[in-house]
Amino acid sequence: MASISISVMSPVQAISRQKDRSQPKPPKTASKKFKGKIKFRGGSLKTPPQTSVGGGIEATTYTRLPPKDDFSDEFSTEVKLADCEVAMLNIEDETETETETENQSSEEEIEEVEEKLDCNLGVGYRRLDIFEGVEEYDDSGEEEYDDVFDDSGKTVNIDEEEGFYEGELDVKEKGVPAVMRCFDRAKIYVKSGDGGNGVVAFRREKYVPFGGPSGGDGGRGGNVYVEVDDSMNSLLPFRNSMHFRAGRGSHGQGKMMNGAKGEDSVIKVAPGTVIREAGKSEVLLELLNPGQKALLLPGGRGGRGNASFKSGFNKVPRIAENGEEGPEMWLELELKLVADVGIVGAPNAGKSTLLSVISAAQPTIANYPFTTLLPNLGVVSFDYDSTLVVADLPGLLEGAHRGFGLGHEFLRHTERCSALVHVIDGSAEQPEFEFDAVRLELELFSPEIAEKPFVVAFNKMDLPDANEKWPLFKERLQARGIEPFCMSAVKREGTHEVICAAYELLRKHKEAKKEFEGPVDMNHVADKVHKQRSASINEFEISHDSSSSTWHVVGPGLQRFVQMTNWRYIDSEKRFQHVLEACGVYKSLMKLGVKEGDTVIVGEMEMVWHDSTKNSGQSKMKKGSEISIKWPQWK
Ligand SMILES: Nc1nc2c(ncn2[C@@H]2O[C@H](COP(=O)(O)OP(=O)(O)OP(=O)(O)O)[C@@H](O)[C@H]2O)c(=O)[nH]1
Ligand SMILES: [Mg+2]
Numbered sequence: 001m002a003s004i005s006i007s008v009m010s011p012v013q014a015i016s017r018q019k020d021r022s023q024p025k026p027p028k029t030a031s032k033k034f035k036g037k038i039k040f041r042g043g044s045l046k047t048p049p050q051t052s053v054g055g056g057i058e059a060t061t062y063t064r065l066p067p068k069d070d071f072s073d074e075f076s077t078e079v080k081l082a083d084c085e086v087a088m089l090n091i092e093d094e095t096e097t098e099t100e101t102e103n104q105s106s107e108e109e110i111e112e113v114e115e116k117l118d119c120n121l122g123v124g125y126r127r128l129d130i131f132e133g134v135e136e137y138d139d140s141g142e143e144e145y146d147d148v149f150d151d152s153g154k155t156v157n158i159d160e161e162e163g164f165y166e167g168e169l170d171v172k173e174k175g176v177p178a179v180m181r182c183f184d185r186a187k188i189y190v191k192s193g194d195g196g197n198g199v200v201a202f203r204r205e206k207y208v209p210f211g212g213p214s215g216g217d218g219g220r221g222g223n224v225y226v227e228v229d230d231s232m233n234s235l236l237p238f239r240n241s242m243h244f245r246a247g248r249g250s251h252g253q254g255k256m257m258n259g260a261k262g263e264d265s266v267i268k269v270a271p272g273t274v275i276r277e278a279g280k281s282e283v284l285l286e287l288l289n290p291g292q293k294a295l296l297l298p299g300g301r302g303g304r305g306n307a308s309f310k311s312g313f314n315k316v317p318r319i320a321e322n323g324e325e326g327p328e329m330w331l332e333l334e335l336k337l338v339a340d341v342g343i344v345g346a347p348n349a350g351k352s353t354l355l356s357v358i359s360a361a362q363p364t365i366a367n368y369p370f371t372t373l374l375p376n377l378g379v380v381s382f383d384y385d386s387t388l389v390v391a392d393l394p395g396l397l398e399g400a401h402r403g404f405g406l407g408h409e410f411l412r413h414t415e416r417c418s419a420l421v422h423v424i425d426g427s428a429e430q431p432e433f434e435f436d437a438v439r440l441e442l443e444l445f446s447p448e449i450a451e452k453p454f455v456v457a458f459n460k461m462d463l464p465d466a467n468e469k470w471p472l473f474k475e476r477l478q479a480r481g482i483e484p485f486c487m488s489a490v491k492r493e494g495t496h497e498v499i500c501a502a503y504e505l506l507r508k509h510k511e512a513k514k515e516f517e518g519p520v521d522m523n524h525v526a527d528k529v530h531k532q533r534s535a536s537i538n539e540f541e542i543s544h545d546s547s548s549s550t551w552h553v554v555g556p557g558l559q560r561f562v563q564m565t566n567w568r569y570i571d572s573e574k575r576f577q578h579v580l581e582a583c584g585v586y587k588s589l590m591k592l593g594v595k596e597g598d599t600v601i602v603g604e605m606e607m608v609w610h611d612s613t614k615n616s617g618q619s620k621m622k623k624g625s626e627i628s629i630k631w632p633q634w635k
Contacts, residue, residue, distance in 0.1 A: 185334050190244045190265070193220075216305045220302050222262030244267050271289065272288060273287045306319055
């Protein structure tokens, strides 16, 4: 008979296998499932890919801006604090040499440097602070951490005991005033509750001889839900709490008492939050409307108590299961504005002025580029009781898609908009060039955004400059099949027509959308988990490491079975042997040439292979069927 004897792992082995939990478990990562098909890998085992870990909230960092009209190469790259510091030093050096003899006080020098920067860049940059994210890593307790590299190559630390990820958490934007940070991205860890364990118990009661098994089942682990909270408008709360764990189910008890269900964990997010699995681009959930709730991770099933194992063959089962582990994952949250119409355009074109005249919003308006640093929202009410949410976005520059200026940080907000209003500064030297540059940036950033319907609004018609340029601009755009509007946002002339045209585009878009869209299924992530859990135990993959004579049997169903086996009960081992035989693991191993004394690893169990066919002289099938009939036996 072929059998696997379970060797008790030494504490060292057990710890080392525990450590492996920091890496993805093979069944969870196995992209290909084999049904009864065995894959043999000679040589060393494939090491599982390392997880991308890290967490914490990410805030948008602002960068130094170029003067409005200067699109020269000199300023065509993003200038960050690091670069600016170098620039500062250079200027400081120059200043020092110039004033070496004059022995100026340090305060005066700084003032001079600032003046020099301002005149170099052509705008009042003292008003724009320069910020950069400062990365800090916690060096304390180094021995307790393993270094892991995430996708971006940053080192992050994993606390093995708690499973908390640190490192990226500490990436903070020091020096950025809180009001200017845009908490529109966050990374969180979620884990649903483990199921409670089942127990082995027997009924003992006066006048009830042979009361039978009465071990109750463990309770189901708590679920993790995500819910839209209308009162939230940023992902700021995730700055303080980023680990969400649902409660584990209570263990079963005697007298057929089942364990209580674990407590659910509800993650509240702002309307417009998009959820992705960390490091992946696929969107898992999109939460738009207040009150929307989705089951994200279902809790683990409770382990069965011995009462559930009672059968005609075995009336006194001494076996109970462990509760199923709840799934865990790292998620990336991204908040996108839920605006119907986005106002785009070059800096200083009058976007904020337009928003201020069509809605009650009061954005900052000033005659310098990049007045708007964060998107502003306004609600436009029409006579006929319909409303329109309009977002005024920071100005776009040539090179925005490469991170030049500010606009690109927020362009992703327009992905949600159904229509765009493109404001043109009529007083610009070449309005048409400005129009093309912004259109090009939109196309380069995302072809999807560029395909959105848009209205062109030629602004500042009250200025003679703009008035002169309008006929030519109109003619050229009409030649390209675009019908532009002209307006004076300051004088509130022509703005109503512009917004009505945008509303018309939105209405058409909504109608077209209705035709294509069916009901939204919000629980598809949980459905995916359920599907993974119900993976057949027959689907497994065997790999062989010839150098250490180790066989790895990997399969989601088997993995789950091993995890739920409670080895403290004597019948568990028999059941395990039986299941391995029934699902074809033995047969496949023998086919691949497993030898006496080889190590076989199934899930977290490490075992030694014993081939006793020669000694027993009985056919394997017969012996196997005998086991299955006799199992589980009363001892
Ligand atoms: N004459 C005139 N000036 C205007 C008009 N609309 C806006 N402005 C002025 O243009 C300047 C810029 O206006 P904003 O509304 O701040 O421009 P913006 O496009 O939001 O600029 P950024 O947020 O910096 O990208 C302000 O001084 C406004 O008063 C207009 O129709 N006529
Ligand atoms: Mg503005």
